[in-house]
Amino acid sequence: MKDGAGIFEKRSTCPYCGVGCGVVLRPDGSGGIDVRGDQVHPANFGRLCSKGSALAETVWLHDRLLSPRVNGDETDWDSALSLVAQKFSDTIAQHGPDSVAFYVSGQLLTEDYYVANKLMKGFIGSANIDTNSRLCMASSVAGHKRAFGTDTVPGTYEDLEEADLIVLVGSNMAWCHPVLYQRVLAAKKARPGLKVVVVDPRRTASCDAADLHLPLKPGTDVALFNGLLTALYEGGALDAAYLRNIAGFDEALHAAMADDPAATGLEASDIRKFYRMWMGKEKVVTVYSQGVNQSSSGSDKVNSILNCHLATGRIGKPGMGPLSVTGQPNAMGGREVGGLANMLACHLDIENADHRQAVRDFWDAPHMPTAAGLKAVDMFRAVGEGKIKALWIIHTNPAVSMPDVDAVRAAIKGCDFTVVSDITANTDTARLADVLLPASAWAEKDGTVTNSDRTISRQRSVLPAPGQARADWAILADVARRMGFEAAFDYESPAEIFREYAALSGVAGMLGKDFDISGWSDLDDHGYEALEPTRWPVTKTRQGGRFFADGRFFTPDGKGRMLAVRMREPVARTAPRFPFRLNTGRIRDQWHTMTRTAKSPRLSAHLAEPFLEVNPEDAQTLGIQPAALVRVTSPIGSCILRALITDAVRPGQVFAPIHWTGETAPSARIDVLVPSVVDPVSGQPESKAAVVAVAEFKPEWYGFGVSRNDLTCDAAYWARARTNAGWRVEMAGETVPLDWQAYAAKMLGVEGADCQSVSDPASGVHRFAFYRDGVLEAAFFASPKPVAVMRDYLAALPGQAADHAVTGMAPADQPDPGPVVCSCFSVGVNTILAAIEGQGLATVDQIGAALQAGTNCGSCRPELEALLSKATVLEAAE
Ligand SMILES: Nc1nc2c(c(=O)[nH]1)N[C@H]1C(S)=C(S)[C@@H](COP(=O)(O)OP(=O)(O)OC[C@H]3O[C@@H](n4cnc5c(=O)[nH]c(N)nc54)[C@H](O)[C@@H]3O)O[C@H]1N2
Ligand SMILES: Nc1nc2c(c(=O)[nH]1)N[C@H]1C(S)=C(S)[C@@H](COP(=O)(O)OP(=O)(O)OC[C@H]3O[C@@H](n4cnc5c(=O)[nH]c(N)nc54)[C@H](O)[C@@H]3O)O[C@H]1N2
Ligand code: SF4
Numbered sequence: 001m002k003d004g005a006g007i008f009e010k011r012s013t014c015p016y017c018g019v020g021c022g023v024v025l026r027p028d029g030s031g032g033i034d035v036r037g038d039q040v041h042p043a044n045f046g047r048l049c050s051k052g053s054a055l056a057e058t059v060w061l062h063d064r065l066l067s068p069r070v071n072g073d074e075t076d077w078d079s080a081l082s083l084v085a086q087k088f089s090d091t092i093a094q095h096g097p098d099s100v101a102f103y104v105s106g107q108l109l110t111e112d113y114y115v116a117n118k119l120m121k122g123f124i125g126s127a128n129i130d131t132n133s134r135l136c137m138a139s140s141v142a143g144h145k146r147a148f149g150t151d152t153v154p155g156t157y158e159d160l161e162e163a164d165l166i167v168l169v170g171s172n173m174a175w176c177h178p179v180l181y182q183r184v185l186a187a188k189k190a191r192p193g194l195k196v197v198v199v200d201p202r203r204t205a206s207c208d209a210a211d212l213h214l215p216l217k218p219g220t221d222v223a224l225f226n227g228l229l230t231a232l233y234e235g236g237a238l239d240a241a242y243l244r245n246i247a248g249f250d251e252a253l254h255a256a257m258a259d260d261p262a263a264t265g266l267e268a269s270d271i272r273k274f275y276r277m278w279m280g281k282e283k284v285v286t287v288y289s290q291g292v293n294q295s296s297s298g299s300d301k302v303n304s305i306l307n308c309h310l311a312t313g314r315i316g317k318p319g320m321g322p323l324s325v326t327g328q329p330n331a332m333g334g335r336e337v338g339g340l341a342n343m344l345a346c347h348l349d350i351e352n353a354d355h356r357q358a359v360r361d362f363w364d365a366p367h368m369p370t371a372a373g374l375k376a377v378d379m380f381r382a383v384g385e386g387k388i389k390a391l392w393i394i395h396t397n398p399a400v401s402m403p404d405v406d407a408v409r410a411a412i413k414g415c416d417f418t419v420v421s422d423i424t425a426n427t428d429t430a431r432l433a434d435v436l437l438p439a440s441a442w443a444e445k446d447g448t449v450t451n452s453d454r455t456i457s458r459q460r461s462v463l464p465a466p467g468q469a470r471a472d473w474a475i476l477a478d479v480a481r482r483m484g485f486e487a488a489f490d491y492e493s494p495a496e497i498f499r500e501y502a503a504l505s506g507v508a509g510m511l512g513k514d515f516d517i518s519g520w521s522d523l524d525d526h527g528y529e530a531l532e533p534t535r536w537p538v539t540k541t542r543q544g545g546r547f548f549a550d551g552r553f554f555t556p557d558g559k560g561r562m563l564a565v566r567m568r569e570p571v572a573r574t575a576p577r578f579p580f581r582l583n584t585g586r587i588r589d590q591w592h593t594m595t596r597t598a599k600s601p602r603l604s605a606h607l608a609e610p611f612l613e614v615n616p617e618d619a620q621t622l623g624i625q626p627a628a629l630v631r632v633t634s635p636i637g638s639c640i641l642r643a644l645i646t647d648a649v650r651p652g653q654v655f656a657p658i659h660w661t662g663e664t665a666p667s668a669r670i671d672v673l674v675p676s677v678v679d680p681v682s683g684q685p686e687s688k689a690a691v692v693a694v695a696e697f698k699p700e701w702y703g704f705g706v707s708r709n710d711l712t713c714d715a716a717y718w719a720r721a722r723t724n725a726g727w728r729v730e731m732a733g734e735t736v737p738l739d740w741q742a743y744a745a746k747m748l749g750v751e752g753a754d755c756q757s758v759s760d761p762a763s764g765v766h767r768f769a770f771y772r773d774g775v776l777e778a779a780f781f782a783s784p785k786p787v788a789v790m791r792d793y794l795a796a797l798p799g800q801a802a803d804h805a806v807t808g809m810a811p812a813d814q815p816d817p818g819p820v821v822c823s824c825f826s827v828g829v830n831t832i833l834a835a836i837e838g839q840g841l842a843t844v845d846q847i848g849a850a851l852q853a854g855t856n857c858g859s860c861r862p863e864l865e866a867l868l869s870k871a872t873v874l875e876a877a878e
């Protein structure tokens with residue numbers, strides 16, 4: 001597509017969250033791209049969040065893996081892929097198909113996923129392919145299948161606009177699905193009658209728009225929704241006609257009545273208020289995410305929610321229904337294509353002989369497994385036990401994101417043969433690989449993804465793949481051909497794979513399955529190139545729409561199922577040695593293990609350091625001061641994090657983000673603390689309910705540095721972040737270096753540079769500024785107490801003359817902007833607070849008019865609201 005000026009641009013999708021926003025990409029001619037929201041994409045209608053808006057900053061090639069590597073040495077594709085094919089074939093010949101495994105990702109494109117799944121399940125003959133969606137959506141899949149007979153998301157995004165009540169359960173939508181959240185805010189503004197309830201133990205940014213926040217005890221959601229079902233029954237709010245299509249009502253109600261919502265620890269009046277809101281508004285959408293799924297009772301939590309919607313017939317109709325929001329851009333596509341070890345393809349079941357036969361015939365497959373394969377946690381356990389001897393990890397970083405991650409790391413390291421496909425060699429997982437394969441990245445790839453509301457969209461390439469990088473599907477198909485499956489993997493383009501997949505879904509449709517996109521089985525290459533965002537199903541007779549309003553389900557008897565579920569506490573119990581419940585999750589501007597978002601200085605400025613939210617009461621009991629470091633210890637591991645004292649978390653609970661890794665902050669890898677406890681039905685780990693002890697970490701010294709160069713740190717604690725000028729790093733050490741200047745120069749990569757220093761041995765405070773040719777290369781500050789310097793000001797200095805850098809303070813006429821709140825326009829908290837006070841700003845829109853903050857993507861608007869109320873509180877106290 002060309003614009004009026006003849007400049008070439010293409011429509012594609014954002015590679016981050018499951019909202020699946022449309023973007024328009026325009027190469028800038030020098031290797032970069034411009035990114036803007038796609039006005040006509042039905043997920044976002046032009047909007048983008050802070051991460052989407054900063055995509056252009058993440059495509060630079062700085063740390064890209066450009067050629068295959070075997071045992072660390074660069075090589076060509078032919079050698080690397082022959083080795084992979086040989087090792088997999090030999091292992092299978094010697095130890096059987098179940099001695100190999102693929103661990104893949106909800107970020108793969110559907111075409112990549114299709115090839116991986118076909119190779120493992122149809123040709124290798126094992127079901128040992130599982131995906132990081134096991135850590136993410138497995139409980140929703142299990143809940144859907146139990147209730148509906150299939151993994152269908154009944155509703156659509158438009159339901160959010162039509163609803164009268166939106167309940168967010170375990171979802172921090174403001175930060176994790178920001179564009180959907182903006183749609184909710186816009187709907188609320190247009191229709192103030194729309195109410196929002198947030199069910200989350202923690203006060204999150206999503207609570208700012210909430211009419212009611214229910215900070216329930218972690219893990220007690222089932223008691224809340226069982227109480228709701230009971231209240232609906234007692235209040236006469238059930239839909240008797242719809243219930244004729246539903247089995248299991250009596251048992252479900254009986255179980256619900258046995259639970260007491262008081263177990264949630266919520267005020268009885270708040271619970272009643274919530275139940276009254278639910279009963280009083282027919283159009284209810286319940287959005288749920290990882291606070292529900294990532295639990296040892298995740299599947300039951302899902303079904304307790306579905307029970308309430310089924311019992312009231314509030315499902316699949318405009319403005320009502322359960323809506324499980326998917327995390328990754330193609331989490332939904334992966335579920336459809338059969339990426340999970342217990343699925344086949346197109347929602348067909350591995351354990352169903354008819355389904356197996358149909359897929360075997362379609363693929364002309366030589367070997368098909370008859371039982372489900374190993375789920376993620378079991379898979380890595382089997383790797384650790386030596387039962388899996390060849391492992392291929394694609395598009396995911398399990399050495400950071402799996403529970404009990406040090407055991408997973410040891411398992412991967414000990415595996416006879418590990419292949420990792422990634423876009424960079426600098427990940428904790430890639431560092432453990434025997435063979436490293438360079439994948440082409442988002443802006444270089446073609447394919448399709450499915451978002452949270454079943455909309456299939458094209459991802460389109462606008463940049464050439466750098467070096468030898470190749471698309472994931474092409475690498476997989478090449479290995480398959482080298483393993484002897486030439487005919488079945490003779491693909492030349494993603495369009496060809498997509499057509500085959502669409503045809504297979506027609507087989508599933510004939511078997512009575514919901515996932516049917518056979519309307520596209522004849523799509524030619526041009527049609528594939530031009531494919532518009534479309535909600536499935538896509539058949540000759542039907543396109544899109546909602547499911548289940550008609551009371552027809554995909555179970556053997558065609559009825560929906562209510563499940564009898566009872567509340568179960570998280571498996572790990574707090575005890576005097578481990579008195580805190582550790583909640584984990586995401587922050588606004590980072591994506592998972594940061595391999596892409598951390599390349600953006602703007603995104604890195606929002607929260608530049610890993611942290612632990614601690615309630616002020618607990619901080620006082622533990623003697624923890626603001627900005628202190630804390631050691632967090634669980635029965636299986638230990639971390640060091642910065643304490644962030646806030647009443648957003650309740651006493652007895654702490655929260656830490658998941659994003660930091662061996663590359664960015666090794667002592668903050670949070671999954672070293674989380675045990676590998678799983679939901680018995682879905683196999684999904686309980687990632688949000690470890691138990692921990694918290695104590696102050698007292699280092700000998702604290703440090704802060706900025707540098708133009710790459711850093712090499714070895715302190716007990718360090719955390720680095722990108723800045724426009726290079727890097728910034730927070731540090732803390734347990735041993736005092738003998739020569740501070742030499743230590744700082746080595747770490748900051750400025751050995752031999754001119755140095756200005758101010759040292760006070762008595763107080764232990766040391767300050768250094770390093771220059772080359774009168775330009776500041778780096779600066780470093782160390783102190784026995786947390787370092788007090790103007791961090792955000794200093795971070796911008798490297799590369800400038802900055803002759804006062806050694807003071808660590810800005811000259812009086814250059815105020816410190818403070819940590820960035822608005823990433824789009826890099827507006828800091830101090831700037832905003834000063835403007836609120838100085839110019840008497842009273843609304844978010846006034847802040848926008850004065851400073852631009854919040855006027856582009858809007859992701860920071862909840863934080864601007866919070867700053868306004870903070871300023872008001874301060875004023876009131878004066
Ligand atoms: N910025 C950003 N956005 C992302 C991602 C990212 O990395 N960064 N990742 C994407 C992915 S893959 C996913 S899966 C989604 C996740 O999206 P979300 O699920 O919204 O995000 P989380 O922060 O993991 O967890 C949500 C909330 O669950 C709460 N919670 C913890 N325990 C309980 C409980 O027992 N009950 C209830 N009701 N709530 C509980 C937590 O306090 C937290 O606020 O985000 C997607 N979007
Ligand atoms: N404690 C705790 N743990 C959690 C969670 C939690 O809430 N709490 N959340 C869980 C959830 S929901 C998720 S989804 C996982 C996410 O965890 P991961 O999937 O492990 O994290 P990512 O950083 O998304 O990993 C993606 C990898 O793919 C690489 N990559 C990028 N583009 C491409 C490409 O085109 N091709 C290939 N081959 N590689 C590419 C990236 O560089 C990166 O290394 O974490 C889980 N772990
Ligand atoms: S909400 Fe943000 S991260 Fe998610 S798809 Fe849209 S732009 Fe990307």
Ligand SMILES: [Mo]
Nearest residue numbers: 135136327328
């Ligand atoms: Mo996820």
